[in-house]
Amino acid sequence: MLDATSSYNPMDRRIPVDDRTGQRIVPETARRADRLSGNRYGNRPTMKDVAARAGVGLKTVSRVVNGEPGVTPDTERRVQEAIEALGFRRNDSARVLRKGRTASIGLVLEDLADPFYGPLSRAVEEVARAHGALLINGSSAEDPDREQELVLALCARRVDGLVVIPAGDDHRYLEPEIRAGVATVFVDRPAGKIDADVVLSDSFGGARAGVAHLIAHGHRRIGFIGDMPRIHTAAERLRGYRAAMEDAGIPVEDSWMSLGVTGPERVRRAAEEMLSGPVPVTAVFAGNNRVTVTVVRVLAEHSRSVALVGFDDIELADLLKPGVTVVAQDAAALGRTAAERLFRQLDGALITPERIELPTRLITRGSGELPPAD
Amino acid sequence: MLDATSSYNPMDRRIPVDDRTGQRIVPETARRADRLSGNRYGNRPTMKDVAARAGVGLKTVSRVVNGEPGVTPDTERRVQEAIEALGFRRNDSARVLRKGRTASIGLVLEDLADPFYGPLSRAVEEVARAHGALLINGSSAEDPDREQELVLALCARRVDGLVVIPAGDDHRYLEPEIRAGVATVFVDRPAGKIDADVVLSDSFGGARAGVAHLIAHGHRRIGFIGDMPRIHTAAERLRGYRAAMEDAGIPVEDSWMSLGVTGPERVRRAAEEMLSGPVPVTAVFAGNNRVTVTVVRVLAEHSRSVALVGFDDIELADLLKPGVTVVAQDAAALGRTAAERLFRQLDGALITPERIELPTRLITRGSGELPPAD
DNA sequence: TAGAGCCTGGACAACGTTGTCAGATGCGGG
DNA sequence: CCCGCATCTGACAACGTTGTCCAGGCTCTA
Numbered sequence: 001m002l003d004a005t006s007s008y009n010p011m012d013r014r015i016p017v018d019d020r021t022g023q024r025i026v027p028e029t030a031r032r033a034d035r036l037s038g039n040r041y042g043n044r045p046t047m048k049d050v051a052a053r054a055g056v057g058l059k060t061v062s063r064v065v066n067g068e069p070g071v072t073p074d075t076e077r078r079v080q081e082a083i084e085a086l087g088f089r090r091n092d093s094a095r096v097l098r099k100g101r102t103a104s105i106g107l108v109l110e111d112l113a114d115p116f117y118g119p120l121s122r123a124v125e126e127v128a129r130a131h132g133a134l135l136i137n138g139s140s141a142e143d144p145d146r147e148q149e150l151v152l153a154l155c156a157r158r159v160d161g162l163v164v165i166p167a168g169d170d171h172r173y174l175e176p177e178i179r180a181g182v183a184t185v186f187v188d189r190p191a192g193k194i195d196a197d198v199v200l201s202d203s204f205g206g207a208r209a210g211v212a213h214l215i216a217h218g219h220r221r222i223g224f225i226g227d228m229p230r231i232h233t234a235a236e237r238l239r240g241y242r243a244a245m246e247d248a249g250i251p252v253e254d255s256w257m258s259l260g261v262t263g264p265e266r267v268r269r270a271a272e273e274m275l276s277g278p279v280p281v282t283a284v285f286a287g288n289n290r291v292t293v294t295v296v297r298v299l300a301e302h303s304r305s306v307a308l309v310g311f312d313d314i315e316l317a318d319l320l321k322p323g324v325t326v327v328a329q330d331a332a333a334l335g336r337t338a339a340e341r342l343f344r345q346l347d348g349a350l351i352t353p354e355r356i357e358l359p360t361r362l363i364t365r366g367s368g369e370l371p372p373a374d
Numbered sequence: 375m376l377d378a379t380s381s382y383n384p385m386d387r388r389i390p391v392d393d394r395t396g397q398r399i400v401p402e403t404a405r406r407a408d409r410l411s412g413n414r415y416g417n418r419p420t421m422k423d424v425a426a427r428a429g430v431g432l433k434t435v436s437r438v439v440n441g442e443p444g445v446t447p448d449t450e451r452r453v454q455e456a457i458e459a460l461g462f463r464r465n466d467s468a469r470v471l472r473k474g475r476t477a478s479i480g481l482v483l484e485d486l487a488d489p490f491y492g493p494l495s496r497a498v499e500e501v502a503r504a505h506g507a508l509l510i511n512g513s514s515a516e517d518p519d520r521e522q523e524l525v526l527a528l529c530a531r532r533v534d535g536l537v538v539i540p541a542g543d544d545h546r547y548l549e550p551e552i553r554a555g556v557a558t559v560f561v562d563r564p565a566g567k568i569d570a571d572v573v574l575s576d577s578f579g580g581a582r583a584g585v586a587h588l589i590a591h592g593h594r595r596i597g598f599i600g601d602m603p604r605i606h607t608a609a610e611r612l613r614g615y616r617a618a619m620e621d622a623g624i625p626v627e628d629s630w631m632s633l634g635v636t637g638p639e640r641v642r643r644a645a646e647e648m649l650s651g652p653v654p655v656t657a658v659f660a661g662n663n664r665v666t667v668t669v670v671r672v673l674a675e676h677s678r679s680v681a682l683v684g685f686d687d688i689e690l691a692d693l694l695k696p697g698v699t700v701v702a703q704d705a706a707a708l709g710r711t712a713a714e715r716l717f718r719q720l721d722g723a724l725i726t727p728e729r730i731e732l733p734t735r736l737i738t739r740g741s742g743e744l745p746p747a748d
Numbered sequence: 749t750a751g752a753g754c755c756t757g758g759a760c761a762a763c764g765t766t767g768t769c770a771g772a773t774g775c776g777g778g
Numbered sequence: 779c780c781c782g783c784a785t786c787t788g789a790c791a792a793c794g795t796t797g798t799c800c801a802g803g804c805t806c807t808a
Contacts (some may be wrong), residue, residue: 008505008534009722011461044554046764051781062766066647070786075584087550092530093476094764096467097793104531113496113706115489115689119401121489137511139499153508157478176461180418293690300693300748315489316667316690319674332487420794431758436796444756463751468794 045086054082065090070323092229097157103135105161105183105342106154108147109369116289116312116331117165120187123335124163133342142231144168149240155182161342163187163335171196183345187338189232190355193211197345199338199356201329203233204310206242206360208247210309210327211285215248219297219307219372221256221275225295226287229309237311247327253279266293275302282372283307288374289314296367298323307370313363324367375409391462413480427457439464470532478508478555479535479716480528482521485513490663490686490705491539494561498537498707505717507534516605518542529556535716536644537561537709541606545570546719556718561712564729571719573712574732575703577607579684581614582621584683584701585659587736589622593681593746597648599641599669600661603635611661611685641668641693648677655663656746657681663688670698670741681744697739707732 002091047061047105054061055073063071064079071079077257083087089292096102107124109117126134136154137160147167151174154162154293161183169192178184186198186259214222227234238259255277258270271294284306285300292310299306310326312315317324337356344351428435431448437445438453445453456462462481481498483491493710499509504742510528514521521541525548528536535557538545543566552558552570560572588596598615601608612633619626629651632644645668648655658680660666660728666684669692674678683689684700718725 008717048764051788056782058764059788060786062785066766072786075786087554089526089530089551090765091471091532093467093470093532094793095766097465097471097764098766099793102467111496112486112499113493115492118489118492119487121511122485125511126485130759134510134512134531136508137495137499140494156463156596157508158465158467177463178463255531285806296690296693314690316670316688316694319694320668320690322696363476422794427756433796434757438756440796446756449756465794468763469796471765472792472796474763527760683797 034160038111039147044091045088046091047088049086050079050082053086071291074153083140093245100234100266101160102158103132104128104136104157104159106136106138106151106157107158107163108138108140108150108154109165110142110167111138113139113316114289118331120331120335122340123332127336127339127343131346140165140167141154142167142341144170148173151177154310161185163342164191164340165189166191166232168192168309179251183342184238184340185342185345187334195353196352197338197341197342197356199358200233201334202357202360203236204240206327206329206362207285208224208244209240209362210311211241212247213246213325213364213368214283214285214307214309215244215250216325217283217307217369217371219252220248220250221279221281221283221374222250223256223258223271223284224287225258225261225270225274225284225291229264234259234287237305241285255279256281261291264290264294267291267325268298271295271298278374281306282374283309283368285372286310288312292324292326296320305370305373307368307372309362309368311360317363318365320367322367322370325362325364325366325368328361329364330358330361378604392611393742395516395700396525403715418465418621419462420465421462422454422679423460424453424462427460433746446711475534477506478502478510478530478531478533479537479713480510480512480525480531480533481537482512482514482515482524482528482639483539484541486511487513488663489689492705494705494709498713501710501717513529514539514541516541518544522547525551535559535720538565539563539710540565540606542566556681557742559712559716561708570725571710571712571715571725571727571730573715573732575708576608576731576734577610578614578617580620580703581611581661581685582661582683582702582738583614583734584699584742585615585618586621586647587699587738587742588657588659588683589618591626591657591681591743591745594622594624595627595653595655595657595746595748596624596654597632597645598633598661599632599638599644599648599658599665600706601665608633608661615659629653633638635665638664638668645669645672649678654748655680656748657683657742657744660684662686666700670694679744681742681746683736683742686735692716692739694741696741696744699736699740699742702735702737704732704735 001363013292047058051058051061056079059273060071060075061079064076066263076182097224103127111117112121128135144167148198151162155177164186165275166186171191171194174184180266184196204267205271211222224238226238229235229238256274256326260266263268284295286295289312299308308324312326313328315324316324422433425432425555430453434445434449435453435745438450476747479502481495485491486495495511502509512524514524518541523537525538530550538560540560541563545565545568548558549568556571560570562674563571563576600612603609603612630648635641658669660669663686666688669682673682682698683696687702690742691700
């Protein structure tokens with residue numbers, strides 16, 4: 001958390017105190033003072049001001065602003081002029097309060113800086129835009145508490161809907177919100193302990209196919225490097241790995257699997273260990289894009305040729321020598337599907353929670369087709 | 375724009391009409407009906423409900439919710455129980471209306487799916503979080519109208535501040551907003567026709583250094599492929615290219631410069647033309663990350679060895695053969711700097727608009743050090 | 749035990765908008 | 779000439795919260 005010693009404390013719950021006198025500074029008073037002193041904050045014209053200037057009633061201004069019928073052209077012109085002159089802009093906060101809908105949805109994901117989430121977020125945004133809604137983004141940094149904090153903050157803002165890429169595994173805290181009408185769709189990983197819509201990639205099937213691909217090219221000693229198994233996708237991919245191995249009747253050595261590996265250094269160490277261990281692997285299956293990138297680095301420094309299939313596509317994968325074979329998932333499709341489902345909920349279609357699984361696609365580029373070198 | 379034939383029309387300005395009777399459907403009535411029928415929408419408990427259940431006054435609930443002093447432990451407990459039982463959550467819309475600050479800032483950028491903007495957005499989010507504010511994102515898709523639409527929508531929501539990566543070149547429409555107190559910082563490109571804070575990378579200096587680097591390695595026929603010169607960064611990089619060439623006393627052929635090139639196909643064509651033209655180039659300077667990626671592809675298919683320096687770092691650039699030499703800018707630093715400046719404005723520090731330029735860094739990896747092959 | 753002062757709690761207005769409803773205006777026809 | 783009707787306009791309440799301010803009960807001291 002960055003330091004924030006500032007006077008901008010929108011959510012501050014303490015009562016500010018004057019340094020010299022020790023008196024409580026009453027915020028309202030402060031705000032009034034701002035207004036009177038011509039401070040730049042606040043002090044925006046309201047419909048009332050526009051009405052006064054145009055010499056019409058409040059509601060007439062509202063009608064003009066909202067394009068409602070029943071205003072003579074002449075009156076409308078006068079109102080428009082007043083709006084122009086004062087630089088009036090409707091206060092949507094007040095509008096929201098009155099109407100009950102905020103026309104905004106929230107998206108909670110792991111890390112907006114991850115190239116996997118950018119396209120996903122953009123896809124959600126496009127769908128929201130098509131429905132006249134804005135998008136509020138938040139990164140949970142894979143921290144369940146932060147996820148909950150974010151989600152509840154969004155609920156307090158009364159977002160109409162939530163798209164959540166869960167970090168935690170217990171979402172019962174969302175029950176009252178969902179009951180109260182907040183549309184909710186989970187993406188990439190299912191919700192924990194509640195029944196809700198979820199859109200995910202076929203991690204199990206994708207991983208299984210990827211590993212089977214390596215087996216088909218003659219590999220039997222195949223390593224798996226993945227994230228913490230408490231993350232659903234990581235667990236599913238591991239399950240896919242195991243299933244493919246079992247399908248082929250290959251017993252798996254413990255030293256071939258590295259789980260809960262995050263951060264480039266740990267991935268590097270894990271890869272080096274399974275490449276030089278007592279029973280060295282001839283191929284590696286990488287559980288996500290970050291792992292893939294690091295493994296590519298390690299293999300580039302490695303003398304022996306080692307096959308690689310990664311989960312998630314990465315940019316420029318086709319230009320490496322050899323090209324990196326991957327099990328690709330479509331991040332944008334995940335986001336789009338989830339958002340569309342969200343707005344279907346908001347349309348009031350009484351739909352029972354569903355699990356939507358999108359297929360993955362094996363893209364062969366060379367690294368996965370290398371023969372075992374042992 | 376996606377199709378949106380839905381009943382969720384938060385911004386709808388038309389008056390809905392009953393299909394059968396032709397009567398106007400009065401939204402308020404509809405909403406009341408929803409409530410009465412136990413519809414899941416709306417119908418959330420308010421402080422009043424909590425107060426009634428706890429047998430206390432409205433303001434007492436407010437005090438408990440906001441952690442204000444002056445409530446006996448026993449009363450507080452009763453209120454907490456009522457909150458728990460009803461699943462109450464404070465309505466921040468109403469709070470915002472009363473307090474005048476929304477504790478949210480807006481970020482308008484070109485495309486969240488672009489790997490350059492992900493880290494930038496994340497950095498802005500972190501700073502916002504440190505100040506207790508949420509972040510609303512919007513993509514302008516490089517369309518000035520859409521930028522304006524987004525910005526004004528955010529202003530109507532009364533965001534406390536705006537970070538804008540401009541698509542247009544005239545931001546006078548923001549003048550009333552800024553006067554009204556919306557803190558504003560532009561990033562990556564300066565604002566048009568208004569005086570405002572701006573944080574940018576040293577595009578001119580970076581490009582000049584990058585091209586000088588190629589010249590230092592013996593190149594004289596150097597191509598430039600960049601975006602539309604109406605985009606400030608593109609123009610600056612072109613200027614840097616020209617400056618470096620002029621510094622070295624090298625006259626520039628028109629056929630070496632491709633401007634306003636967007637989309638992989640056009641970049642590809644531009645690159646092929648300058649490689650096979652009457653005076654073929656021996657090196658290429660790529661004006662942004664998307665151009666770089668495509669040029670790398672073209673060069674990979676090309677027999678003759680051609681040097682390349684790109685503006686913006688790209689992932690895996692070090693793993694290509696040869697590694698891609700780039701002029702790197704720090705997207706996260708841009709975002710962080712801009713956001714910090716924004717909150718400094720909100721703190722009320724009377725600061726005059728400033729232009730902050732962040733340095734770029736030349737990262738040599740091989741492609742920029744190839745000798746001319748002619 | 750009375751009075752001063754503190755602590756707790758609650759009634760009320762206000763934030764800026766929209767929905768309701770009734771009043772004003774103008775027009776045409778009887 | 780007046781009535782009815784349609785059209786246009788505006789007063790008012792409500793949305794859910796917070797700031798202000800006062801009342802009532804308590805403690806403490808003289």
